[in-house]
Amino acid sequence: MKRCLIILCFLSAFVLFCSWGFFPHKLINQHAIYTLPPDLSYFYKKHEYSIKEFAVNADKRVYIDPAESPRHFIDLDRFEETDSIEIPWYKVKKRYDEQYILSRGIVPWHIESTYKKLVNAFYKKDIPRIIKLSADLGHYTADAHVPLHTTSNYNGQFTNQIGIHALWETRIPEKFYKGYKLYVGKAEYVDDLLKFAWDTVKESHALLDSVLGIEKELSQETPILLHRSYILRGQQIQTNYSDFYISSYHNRLNNMVKRRMKKSIYAIGSLWFSAWVDAGQPDLKSKFIPVEIDSLAIQKDSKFFGREEWH
Ligand SMILES: [Zn+2]
Structure with missing residues (x-):
């Protein structure tokens, strides 16, 4: 049986380390718009479609830019x-070998550097850049809220839980988002960006034991035949977590995924709002420029520079 399962796993669809899944990222960025005060939300609502669509550009860039992948995670377990x-990025670069840091991920610092670029874009009233950088900042901030983005065991590969990454951050929100009330109130000003980013990843990391432990317990208590469902697509057998398994994990997590989504939404809205305040609250009310949707299409034979996962 075990061998059969292994074979089926290898036949299963090979998916990419996408972070939150494409759909949840778009949903999170969209809801962050609703946290903004009227002066700013007017602008963001006009560009809602682009802010949503660009929410996944950062993941798509992993196909074209080898430097992109470390911006999405930080392996806190690989630091003593x-x-x-x-500490600020310029000090990190002085103290550590670049490769040492890049191999462990840089998401907190990248949130800060994207934020600074966004402040600059607001200052210049550069509409296309405001939109793209807002979407990117939303992406990295949402990734920092995912416990499995803070560990080298990001897909349960060291604990025999391969596939848990997509289960937690894609399968669950895709299946249950309609029941989530994602209203989080008003965005607030963030005065210490780097601390905010670090508090976020540390909070995510503190949830890691539950994310892994609860799934481990579920897998041991659930008959193996109920773990997965198999479908034949053409000549290929594809496997995925069964609906029963996804629902059971969701129930045992007691809305953890929803809480992290809501925290992401609040954080993103607050960062957008703070960047606008830091730029002197430029008046963008009349600004609408149709922004061409980036053609960051993933080609079938594109080289992938990031971490990979099975589901
Ligand atoms: Zn990502």
């Missing part, structure tokens, strides 16, 4: 302690 690395 985090206090010494909660």
Whole structure:
């Protein structure tokens, strides 16, 4: 049986390390718009479609830019302690070998650097850049809210839980989002960006034991035949978590995924709002420029530079 399962796993669809899944990223960016004060939300609502569509550009760039992947995660378990690395990027670069840091991920610093670029774009009233950078900042901030983006065991590969990444951040929100009330109130000003980013990843990391432990317990208590469902597509057998398994995990997590989505939405709205305030609250009310949707299409034979996962 075990061998059969292994074979089926290898026949299964090979999917990419997409973070939150494409759909949840778009949903999170969209809901972040609703946290903004009227002066700013007017602009974001006009560009809602682009802000949503660009929400996944950062993941698509992993196909064309080898430097992109580390911007989406940080392996906190690969640092002896985090206090010494909660420092500005320019100090990190002086203290550590670049490869050492890049191999462990840089999401907190990348949130800060994307934020600074967004402030600059607001200052210049550069509409296409405001939209693209807002969408990117939303993406990285949402990724930082995912516990499995803070560990080298990002897909349960060290604990015999391969596939847990997509289960937690894609399968569950896709299946249950309609029941989620994602209203989170008003965005607030963030005065210490880097601290905010670090608090976020540390909060995510603190949930990691539950994310892994609850799934491990579920897999041990659930008859193996109920773990997965198999479908024949053409000549290929594809496998995925069964609806029963996804629902059981969701129930045992007690809305953790929803809470992280809501936290992401609140954080993203607050960062957009803060960037606008830092740029002097430019008046964007009359600004609408149709922004061409990036043709960051993933080609079948595109080289992938990121981490990969099975589901
Ligand atoms: Zn990502």
